[in-house]
Amino acid sequence: MELITNSNVIKQISELEKDVTFKSDLIIEESQRMIKFLQNHLHSLKLKVLEQGFCSDQQEIEFYKHIKPYLLGKLIFYNKVYRxxxxxxxxxxxxxxxxxxxxxxxxxxENKNYINHSDFYIYYKSKKTHNDHIYFKTGNIDLLSGVNSIVFEIDPNFSTHYDFKIAKILSCEQLSGYLNHRLSQINKSIQANQHSSNSQSITWTESQSSLVELIYALYTSNSLNHGNVDIKTIADLLQNMFNVNLSDVHHSFHRMKTRTKSRTMYLDKLATDLQEYMNDSYK
Structure with missing residues (x-):
């Protein structure tokens, strides 16, 4: 059989996967497209293997250890994502x-029961090769040794059974990453909604002039960004934070300067209320 390299197979699939966005509103359609491509590609390889065979044991081992599991693992992954x-x-x-x-x-x-803690899993993950001639050459499946029932559903002329095991390992690893990605997206949306809800529930219940006093106090005291922020930015920030619309901040400030009593009534009230609270907390 003509040489089929793992790098070429990976390159072909990677090119197609560039269009996969994993966006929630597109992933079903994207999965269907990948499933169709992978099924057709795997079927073409099967026909080639059955018609031409392999040139050497090493070529057969390479195919069933790397090439087919990569394709089949992707197919299992996208099929599970679709479902x-x-x-x-x-x-x-x-x-x-x-x-x-x-x-x-x-x-x-599933990963714990089917994959982890098995001798083959340890063999594969530790990159051992001494049993490759047993695991990755067709005709070595012992149906009387208690193998998984899936072996009765596979074509013994196009599988060693262990190529399927590797495909399962690869698909589980990729699906784990996908599910964690989806959960991360959902958690971010939940947090954003909570933040939005909390922000909307806080409203300014004092007068507008009181908020203007607070704005100018923060500005003149250089309390924000070490003073590197202007009045408008502070005003916009507090209006959004407290869900209030100030008609004219500058004119309100100028009217405050002409008050007959205290020009900082609200700030005075804040200081008085805080001192009273402190005094009460000691009782």
Whole structure:
């Protein structure tokens, strides 16, 4: 069979994956496109292998240890993403958060029961090669040794069973990253909504002139950015923070300067209220 390299296969898939955004409103369509491409590519390789065979044992081992598992792992991954997203709730973020957390817990359990703690998993992850001639050449599956039932569903002429195990390892690793990414997106949205909700619940209940006093006090005391900020910026910040609209900050300030009594009534009140609170706290 003509040489098929793992780097060429990775390059072909990577080129197509450049268009995969993993955006929640596009991922179902993107997964379908990747599934179709990977299925067709895997089918073409199968026909080539069955028709031409391999030129050497090393070529066969390379194919079943690296090339086919990479393709099959991607196919399993996108198929699982498609199924997960097709069934995902579209209502409250908290419901979505529970859904993806459950999927992640299921994946961790599957990974623990099926993959981790097995001799083959240790062999593969430690990059050993001394049993490659057993694991990655067809015709070595012992159906009486208690292998997983999935072996009865695979084509023994196009699988060593262990190529499927590697594909499962690769798909689990990629799916774990995907689910954590989705949870991160949801958590950020929840935090943003909470921040927005908290901001909207705080309103200014004193007079507008009182807020103007506070604005100018912060400005003249250089309390923000070491004084490197102008009146308008401070005014806009506090108006947004407290959900209030000041009609004219500058004119309000000039009117404050002509008051017959204290020109800083609100700031005086703040000082008095704070001192009284301090006194009460000692009782």
């Amino acid at each position: 997960i997203e097709s069934q995902a709730p579209i209502n409250m973020l908290s419901v979505q958060q529970r859904y993806y957390n459950k999927k992640l817990d299921q994946l961790i359990a």
